Amino acid sequence: MCELRHPILRLRQLLDGGWSLRRVQRALRTGELRRLRVGVFVPPAACAEAVAIAHHGGAMACVTAARHRGLWVLGDEASPHVWMRPGGRSYDADCACTEHWDAPGVGESRREPSLPRVLRQILLCRGVETFFVAFESARRQRMLDGDDMRWLAQNLNSAAREAMSLSRDDADSxxxxxxxxxxxxxxxxxxxxxxxxxxxxxxxxxxxxxxxxxxxxxxxxxxxxxxxxxxxxxxxxxxxxxxxxxxxxxxxxx
Incomplete structure (x- = not known):
């Protein structure tokens, strides 16, 4: 896994971050960026999963997103997980990506899923045990605030809420x-x-x-x-x- 938390970059993100189109073109010539699709780029250090997801047409989701954000994730998952918003499309039908089709809520970014949404994706995709381990990792690293905890309590099933009540914020691993x-x-x-x-x-x-x-x-x-x-x-x-x-x-x- 690469060390970049956000290895997939879109042109709008770069422009919002102060880049000019001329700087983007220069970065492509010098190798600072690599274009994968129109308006979608990755840095040279991007891992194979990030490249596959960018080719696919979405953003990192589920266990892939959790690992890139530094969470301890149960097991090894070779298939990249991709967040596909309603209305999106896949550009690579032959890849091994696992798609997650869920819409962002009010106030959520459309560029990448929020951490509570990533945890919910893990619950629905991998089950409550894997959710519990990732959830405790997020709590240990102080990555969830009160709003996040309330969102999870309102959007998870009873088994996950039971796991939340059992969880601690000092789990060593x-x-x-x-x-x-x-x-x-x-x-x-x-x-x-x-x-x-x-x-x-x-x-x-x-x-x-x-x-x-x-x-x-x-x-x-x-x-x-x-x-x-x-x-x-x-x-x-x-x-x-x-x-x-x-x-x-x-x-x-x-």
Whole structure:
């Protein structure tokens, strides 16, 4: 995924941002911009998903938009998700894009879906579990204000509203969110980010004695980090705790 939050640019956006037509032409000659369709451009750093969506004729939607905005999204999605407003048209019928046809509401931008709309698209497309993980990620990063929360409460189903009530704004990772979500119906006392003497902060503590650690893809692979994990687990055992440790693949796929 590219690091650009808004990699698809339209001529009107550039002109509204102070660009002149002459500057646009110069940017095309120098390679600062690349034209994909009439009036639609991307910078050189744009990822393949952004290019496919721009060719298709819409804006980033659903899980694709969420990832570009920095949210933790459950699973890997190869197919770009495209927001197609009513009255729009597809310019690339042979691509693998997933289309989302929903109209912007009053006061919403027609250029890209708002973050609450992106979360609603995730709910309808991928289900409440994926919605919950992305929603907690948005809350953790303080990306939702009071108006956004009210819009979501009014435009989501009862399952998503239940997920909102369970959510927290301090989830350390999507894996932690997923852990709490999947344990929610087992009548267990689950606390997250708990500091234990002699061990440190653990991902989750079930009851009084069971520690659960969930290790992300980028973490805990090196020999030194593995050694630290073993030392933590040994210290926890010395204090009477049992540690259950799961990696990214085990949580998501097993």
């Amino acid at each position: 999507g894996l932690e969110s997923l852990l709490r979500w999947r344990l929610r119906g087992l009548d267990l006392t689950v606390r997250t980010q708990v500091r234990i003497a002699g061990v440190g902060v653990v991902d989750a503590l079930i009851g009084d004695r069971i520690i659960v650690e969930v290790d992300g893809r980028e973490n805990h692979d090196s020999e030194s980090l593995r050694h630290k994990d073993l030392v933590r687990d040994a210290n926890a055992a010395m204090w009477g705790y049992t540690t259950l440790r799961f990696d990214y693949a085990m949580v998501l796929h097993d």
